[in-house]
Amino acid sequence: MPGTLPEHFRAWFAARGWAPRAHQLDVLAAARAGESVLLIAPTGGGKTLAGFLPSLVDLAEAPRETLHTLYVSPLKALAADVARNLARPIAEMALPITTAARSGDTSTEERRRQREKPPNLLLTTPESLAVLLSQPEAMPMFAHLRAVVIDEVHALAGTKRGDMLALGLARLASVAPGAHRIGLSATVAHPAAIAAYVGAGRVVTVQGGAAPDISVMLPQGRLPWGGHMGLDAAPEILARIREAGMTIVFVNTRAQAELLFQALWRLNDETLPIAIHHGSLELDQRKRVEAAMAEGRLRAVVATSSLDLGIDWGGVDQVLQVGAPKGVSRLLQRVGRANHRMDEISRAILVPANRFEVLECEAAIAGVQEGELDGDPPRPGGLDVLAQHLLGVACAGPFYPDDVFAEIRRVQPYAGLSRQDFDDVLRFVEDGGYALSAYERYRRLFRDSTGMVHIMGERVARQHRMNIGTIVEEPLLKVRLRGGPLLGEVEEYFVNMLTPGDTFIFAGRMLKFLRLRETVCEVAEGGTGEPKVPAYAGGRMPMTTNLADRVRGMLQDPAKWAAFPEEVREWLGLQRGISRMPGRDDLLVETFPRGDKHFLVAYCFEGRNAHQTLGMLLTRRMQRFGFHPLGFVATDYVLAVWSAYEPFNIARLFETDMLGDDLESWMAESSMLRRTFRNVAVIAGLIQRNSPGAEKNRRQVTVNSDLIYDVLRKHQPDHILLRATWADAAGGLTDVGRISGMLTRIQGRVRHMALSRVSPLAVPVLLEIGRESVRSGITDDDLLAEAETLVAEAEGRLEPVRRGQARKTPERQGRLL
Amino acid sequence: MSGAAVLHFASERLLLDPAGAIFWPARRLLAVADLHFEKGSAAARQGALLPPWDTRATLDVLATLLRRYGPETVVALGDTFHDDGGAARLQRQDAARLAAMAADFDFVWVTGNHDKLPSGLRGASVEEFRDGKLVFRHQGAPGRVVGEFCGHHHPKAAVPVRGTVVTRPCFMTDPRRLMLPALGAYTGGLDVGHPEIRALFPGGGRAFLLGKDRLFSFAVGRH
Incomplete structure (x- = not known):
């Protein structure tokens, strides 16, 4: 009977003092009926075993020599861990x-x-599956495939890796139409969408176990007004670490x-x-830290x-989140x-770094x-991923x-892919x-x-396979201790900011x-002086819409303030007296003079990325x-703009035509769009990351993606890769979608407080x-002009180079800034 | 307006154009470097099908410069084509445009390391070009020179400002040598701090970074 375990499986469970869980049997039943199924369960629910149980039972009943089940996980380490975990039941039940x-x-x-x-x-992983599917000799391997198990599917659906995997699944469905799929997911907001991604007709949901015990811890003394580090x-934090066996201290950057x-x-x-773990550290070091964790x-x-996903360590007693949680x-x-x-x-335990983060933590x-x-x-799905797939x-x-x-x-x-796009x-x-058919002889494909x-x-x-x-990734440079090991990788632009002798913090060292x-960036141990810290602006995730709504709702409703510490209550009370609270559906905009400038503060609560874009548009x-x-x-909560003259007619400033007027001209020049184009161009195969190494004699042809972007935009602005770039940019780094939603929502509801x-x-x-790098509406040229003036002042020269003004190369030499 | 900056170099008055060219008014001479025509198709040959308009884009810049200065002599400092086969890969329209420019102006093609000029392209082809004290070479000659123009290295400079870094192609100068940025639409650059460039400017010098309509000047230290 489907859904019931064969006797020796039941015996195995019993021998370990376990009983098969209901959801494991539900998945088994669905799979044995040939149905695809999505299993949604909180961590620790025996999900992986549930995913494999149907295959184990099937293979126990009918052993064979062919590939039966393909397991795909977003993490290489997870695949290795699952392999180890499977070895046990397989060995113990022979x-x-x-x-x-x-x-x-x-x-x-x-x-x-x-x-x-x-x-x-x-x-395997989505990447390795894609490589396999591009090899003619590997295709026969999949002919007898019966099942595909997709682990951590919530972490894949909606990402470009998820697109790549979906396309791979489409291939497999043609090669092995009889294979069913099992998706394993954490609890998600859109289960139907994830089920559709898996192609599952059935969803098995496991309700969460005990509700987590989450509390807020404030630093002693005054609650900081600003800052995000929580130092x-x-x-x-150290006191909490001391009291528990093993703690993970999660941070945001x-x-x-x-x-x-x-x-x-x-x-x-x-x-x-106490150790440190992040994605830029050398793989060996990360593995050592993980091993040390596992061994207690x-x-x-x-x-x-870098530790959000991944294998079970079991022994973690508590989790601290320092800084804003960003999302539920x-x-x-x-x-x-x-x-x-x-x-x-x-x-x-949540440790907010400032007052706004207290609100966010409670929300x-x-x-x-x-x-x-x-x-x-x-x-x-992305069109760049589609290009790679084709x-x-x-x-x-x-x-x-x-x-x-x-x-x-x-x-x-x-x-929903259109035939035109395809x-x-x-x-x-x-x-x-290209509109110009110049590359007839360099074609990659031909039609018979x-x-x-x-x-x-x-x-x-x-x-292609390479x-x-x-x-x-951003252009990265390796960091190596002189005469010692590699420590990891940092972004090239950060190294460009360093001069020899500068101190910086990386891999937990000065x-x-x-x-x-x-x-290779060569370093020595033991820098002195004020250190710099490599930061990657693109790595910061904005607060989710859902959480922003909650924060707005809490501000609006003083009855909910009781949960806040006294300092926060006082702060909000003062705000209500002096100005007003931001409402849930309106937009509070304050203007006030300060020094010789006029400030405009808009309480949008749409997240950093959206506020950055709004800032660019608003300044234009x-x-x-x-x-x-x-x-x-811009912060996650508000946008502040300062100007020489007092802004007025504020409601007009925030009208929806802002998106029409200024968006296109700004987007075209924006560094975010250039970064997005670079990603699209690499994924689509316009820019090759790797070339077969045998061609050393040949002069290497690498072209900066910005230069390609400029030429393409001028000569074929509707090229498919530019269209793909725009589609990506509408979400992601520029978050235009969120701005447009907000502007529509607040029309007629702008509350201006002068x-x-x-x-x-x-x-x-x-x-x-x-504290923030403010790259407002200003261009790179403006920045250069500013730097030039600064240096000129520092060198005792007042005038930078101007047209028609004679200048000899000065005798005095400083270093390039 | 071009936004060119005046530079006194080897007792001559020069204009540095933000497009990346030099004009010497006394001789009505325009100098450009490293046009790298057909770099796009060179990449295509190796499997990266880059947009094929780089030659056209570079010719657009060159045409603007010719119109702006109306020079009697145009010196191209070498690496005019990206590779040996580049000339043969020119699209007909681009080839015709280039030939027309070479017919209308007196070109001096200084030969670089990738140069094999199209047969029939008008102009003098020389290893180096001299005019009075000034000498035009593709690659800067090591050691002490006086009044040398060179290309080859595609100098660029990075300026850290407000927590970010702005990188631009640039002219690199000291009292004896003037290195031009590459004019080609797909040409990248080598940082002025790179040992190969530093070796040519042992006492440091000054970098003029290309802006949209003006130059930005920064001192480059000796190392």
């Missing part, structure tokens, strides 16, 4: 089942073995991780073993999202890292209690475009898709007389920058209105001025 893992690290020899004698269970709370780690160690007189040798790890789902995910077993209470806790998750439904399909064998179009439309991210993407893959599309040659295929993947050699508009804006600063001085609620954002 099941005739073979398993193997495959990733970028798998040796050529091992790959060959897997092809010749496929394992029953193959554990003031280091003594309290890599820079914050480095600084908090330093702050903790300055106080750590008992030398409690650490008391605390200061970590970024994200907070739950992090909280779930403590006591990674479903039936035990997870304990977490997030309320969100967790009410189970109101956030996250936008997955966006449509070339991969061609590498595996010739195809008819009609067939592949139909196949692709069967997966949810591309269900054809344009295919043309791009063929010959670049029946219209079938073929790959042009093995060289194209080889190059460039599969959707994760595009380092002195010695010099740059090729792509204020310029046109004659207010002479001078700069702006004040004589700064309001209490505006103080935190004013404190950000100078």
